Structure formats: C-alpha cells, structure tokens
Amino acid sequence: MKIFIDSANLDELEKAAQTGMIDGVTTNPSLVAKSGVSFEKLLMRICELVPGPISAEVTALDAPGMIEEGRKLSKLHSNIVVKVPLTDAGLKATRILSQDGIATNVTLCFSPIQAYLAAKCGATYVSPFVGRLDDIGVAGMQLIQDIRKVYQNYGFTTQILVASVRHPEHVLQSIMMGADVATIPYNVFTKLAQHPLTEKGLNQFMADWKAAGLTL
Numbered sequence: 669m670k671i672f673i674d675s676a677n678l679d680e681l682e683k684a685a686q687t688g689m690i691d692g693v694t695t696n697p698s699l700v701a702k703s704g705v706s707f708e709k710l711l712m713r714i715c716e717l718v719p720g721p722i723s724a725e726v727t728a729l730d731a732p733g734m735i736e737e738g739r740k741l742s743k744l745h746s747n748i749v750v751k752v753p754l755t756d757a758g759l760k761a762t763r764i765l766s767q768d769g770i771a772t773n774v775t776l777c778f779s780p781i782q783a784y785l786a787a788k789c790g791a792t793y794v795s796p797f798v799g800r801l802d803d804i805g806v807a808g809m810q811l812i813q814d815i816r817k818v819y820q821n822y823g824f825t826t827q828i829l830v831a832s833v834r835h836p837e838h839v840l841q842s843i844m845m846g847a848d849v850a851t852i853p854y855n856v857f858t859k860l861a862q863h864p865l866t867e868k869g870l871n872q873f874m875a876d877w878k879a880a881g882l883t884l
C-alpha cells in the first residue's frame with residue numbers, strides 16, 4: 669500500500685519526506701488555508717519535496733469551472749493530481765479531465781455507489797473519508813471493503829485512497845483490506861513505527877549491554 673501524507677504544512681512534509689517512505693501528498697482547501705502560503709507556491713514546493721502524486725483540489729462548484737481550474741493546476745507540474753468533489757458537476761469534470769489524460773482524485777466519497785460512479789467516470793483515485801463516517805456512528809472501514817468488492821466485480825482500475833485517517837488502526841485495516849493508498853496526517857504517520865514493547869525491549873538491551881561494560 670502506498671503512503672501519502674495528508675497535509676499542506678511544509679515543515680511536516682519535509683520531515684515526512686526525509687523518512688523516504690512517502691509516496692505522495694494530498695491537500696484540501698482547509699489544509700491549504702491553514703498553511704498561510706499561496707496555493708501555487710505551496711504546490712510547487714510540495715512537488716519539490718515529494719516526487720510522487722500531489723493532489724490539489726479545485727474550488728469551483730460547476731463543471732466548466734472545475735475543468736478550467738483542473739487544466740490550470742495540471743499544467744503546474746506533471747505530478748499534480750486534480751482533486752474534484754464527488755458531486756454531479758465533479759463527476760462530469762472528472763470524465764472530461766480523465767479523457768484529457770489528467771490524473772484525478774474524486775474526494776468526499778461516503779458510499780460505494782458514489783465510488784462506483786467515480787470509477788465509471790475514469791477517476792485515477794477515489795477518496796473515501798473513513799474518519800468522518802466513524803464520527804457519525806457509521807463504520808468507515810466497511811466502506812473500503814465494499815468499494816474493493818465493487819471494483820473487483822467490474823475490473824475497475826481506480827485506486828482506493830483511504831482518507832480522513834484518524835489513527836494507526838485505520839492504517840492497519842487499510843493494509844489488511846488491500847487499499848491501494850492511505851493518506852495519513854503527519855501526527856498519525858509518526859505513530860506507525862511505535863510499539864511499547866519495542867521501546868521496553870530496547871531499553872533492556874541497552875541496560876544489559878552497559879552493565880556488562882561491552883563495546884563494539
């Protein structure tokens with residue numbers, strides 16, 4: 669499974685990129701607004717930091733506007749993926765942008781039928797928001813399983829990009845379910861390698877080594 673970082677914070681992205689484990693980045697209008705950097709400048713810097721797919725979201729609400737913004741965004745860098753909301757207008761725009769050969773990420777997906785439509789329109793990625801479903805008492809990860817089944821049934825190649833990830837358990841379940849990508853907030857990413865028994869075991873090894881006065 670590919671690991672994307674869900675952030676528009678350049679410090680976080682730089683630290684994440686240095687681990688060598690990051691395959692791409694997703695942003696959204698809220699994250700970009702929080703970054704305090706102009707959209708274009710931010711995207712160019714992210715493209716320098718992470719040599720993989722970088723999702724940049726359109727803000728127009730009508731299809732012609734989304735198509736115009738999407739074409740503009742895609743010209744900024746060959747790694748830009750145009751992020752489009754899962755609305756009727758967004759699906760229309762996805763179809764046209766996909767026909768133009770522009771990579772798309774259909775976002776704000778909350779049902780298997782929505783994911784089916786995104787794939788039918790040629791989306792490169794679909795982003796089911798698991799955490800926001802959990803927030804309203806619906807099992808978010810069940811959606812990933814359902815989309816996987818729908819895509820298998822029809823041989824769709826749209827990649828399932830698990831979004832709205834809140835904790836390492838979401839990441840583990842994504843791997844177990846065979847999701848193509850999980851986009852992970854930096855604070856969750858830093859928790860993935862941690863285990864209390866690893867820390868405890870290492871402390872014991874170091875204490876024993878020191879007590880015996882050994883050197884390499």
Ligand code: E4P
Nearest residue numbers: 674694695696800831832833
């Ligand atoms: C995905 O691309 C979105 O940016 C993101 O995962 C939304 O997550 P949130 O529900 O934590 O805002």
